[in-house]
Amino acid sequence: MTTPALLQTTAAPLGPRQTAQLAASGLVLIAVAYGLARFAYGLFVPAFRAEFGLDPGVVGLIGSSSYVAYCLAIYPAMMLTPRLGSRTMVVITGTLATLGTALVGLAPHAAVLAVGVVLGGMSTGLASPPLAHAVSARVAWPHRDRVQTIINAGTGLGVAVSGPVALVTLAHWRSAWLIFAAVALLATLWAAQSVPHARLARPGAERQGTGERLRSLLPDPLLPDGALRLHATAVLMGAATAAVWVFGQDVLTGSGGQSQFTATVAWSGLGLCGLLGAAVGDIAHRVGMRVAWGGSAVLIALATAVIGLLPGQVGLTAAACGAFGAVYIAMSGLILISAAATYCEQPAAGVGVAFLMLALGQSIGGSLVGGLLEGLGAAPAFTAAAGVALISAVLAPRHLASSQVR
Template sequence: MTELHKRPWLVLAGLALGVTVTNGFARFAYGLIVPAMQSDLGWNYAQAGWLNTANALGYIAGAVLTMVLIGRYLAASLFSFGLVTTNLALLSTGLVPDLWWQTLWRILAGFFGAMSFSTAGVLAAGLFANDPRRNALAIAIVFGTGGGLAIVVSGASLPLFLGYFGADHWPIAWIIIAAICALFSPLCLWSAAKLKRPAPKQADASAPLQLTQIWAQLAGYAGFGLGYIVFLTFLSAWMTQQAASAGFIAAVWVLLGLCICVSPFVWRPILARHASGLPLAMILTCISLGSALPVVFPGNISLLLAAIIFGLSVFMAPTAVTNFARQNLPAQSWGAAISLFTVVFAIAQTLGPYAAGLLGDLTGDIGISLLGASGLLLLGAVIALTQKPLPNRPTNPVEKPERNE
């Protein structure tokens, strides 16, 4: 028995912590720090949104490069390289306040983070290959618990830290985040080393992806990219606009992160059972509801409910498309398919933060942008619902296929 088979859950923990670094801290901690950066640096909503758009532009480039490299280099090597370089980008973000410097390192954090995030899904899909339920849970834990942990840690510390020491201490917040990521890195790199497999030979390459068969899943995932990032970018800014205290902002983010952490166990039965677009459609509907709820029904209770609904769903969208690829495509195609989904998602999410920031500046209310994002998410859900399982998809004797599809 190999060491991987002896300790698969420890290997999975390392992959999940990699997502904590490259997806949780590198992308979503910014939403907690941005009110302090706005206050200290005098930014408007468009400037604040631009930095997440810059991060998304880097994410596009990283996702495209990963799609090119995934068949030539080990997924584990790309994961490790992206992890280390993302950590360096986070550290650099706290060194210079100038907008050009912030733009540069937000781009690079997105670029390197995409390499690690895309390949984390590929590596997780290879765990428990003969057990669909455990496999679905493993993929969900990587994206859900991995990303949720960063939001719990960030939410429990950053608002209180910045509220106590002042907005001008935002550079220290980035340095603290980089230090935490450095502590996680050894286990992440160990897990990647245990999952190193020979790169696929050209002769073993699968047939090209049939985009006409998966367009609805791709379009639904694009809707996710357009909509979800607005909530995570501007939630703290909107709560600050509503005169919420630092303690309550921290509580909402901790609740959000905890719900993300447990979301894999909520969605596991649906993800394991359905090979169609139904799981993604259900997830997007819940994200849409969570994004709109605090604006339509203002108040602390509404914000707490929104954090629960949004948190239980948001990181399950990457899980849904990764699981869709695993259930419908041969193993040789997983890397290319997941990279393609990541590219589509990355392109879509570049538009969200900056457009939402502009709309917030024009209306003087960033809540309008949250409602717009909710509408885009709901549209994505409707489209994803039309995705059927692919014909001639790989079958597993343990797996129960869907009926009437």
């Protein structure tokens, strides 16, 4: 076994102002990559179905392609972040998000729409590892977990923004996606100025051959203590939450008969409540990982079941969407800080592997839920997803945060 790489840089920790800029620009970049380029797809499913004549199976397939692209982009993010540095990788992330959202807005047919969705999915695969790497390398120790979870909450911000934009543009969904592209471009420029050029210092790296360099960038060990539990948890959580992310809007307006306005308001509430997930690190330190994770999984199950079983109840489904948003961001934040702790010497790789497992679960879940929706309807499909969430309740990740394994 080779000696594990030590996460070290010659630069001093960032000052308070620079740390705040990193947290803010990272949050906005995550908002663009996850909330706009990836998860906004579910918000516009009714418009896409009407424009391109898509059936639920094709909707699920296109949605799942985003998760597949995410999976394919994770490994390059893990491999290249220590070599190229965090700043270079976030610029690539933002560029892909800009191109993907622009293609969706300009799509003449479903094939181009799918390409745009795939590029958006790739941007999410590249986003988290370099930001986690930058935080671990350059943020002072007492503030790392808080900054990590603040950045992770950007998904909620992106979803919250996409809702009002959709309402303002009404049937002009193309304008909405072109606005998303402009926002993505601005976020990329900000990140290029605010994210430090953190790299991994490896003694003797310049003397390694190409094969040795590639192997050395993999986690070592690949499965440290607690990793299997962490990855199983991430897969289950991804599969359980795909129902709402991919089909939530379509179920509210289709099966539930809600207006596009009320469904979009509920979706925006999902995003706004997601910002509450930024506090998950502090909460988990107080109550423990097992309690925080188990309670969150039960709430995810309840919210998913309400949306699938009672899609016509405006008040209940709005509350369920809000709860889902807050708890999803909290659970993904717990996965992030647990991954950074489990792979404490290579946090970019650890976060990449964990989020790969999360996306893999979402890809599987999106396809299965799409098939169930087409064959059986919303209630059985969403109930099945809620059941998977309950199963994940007993598999809390072992490590709470990086401070526990210092």
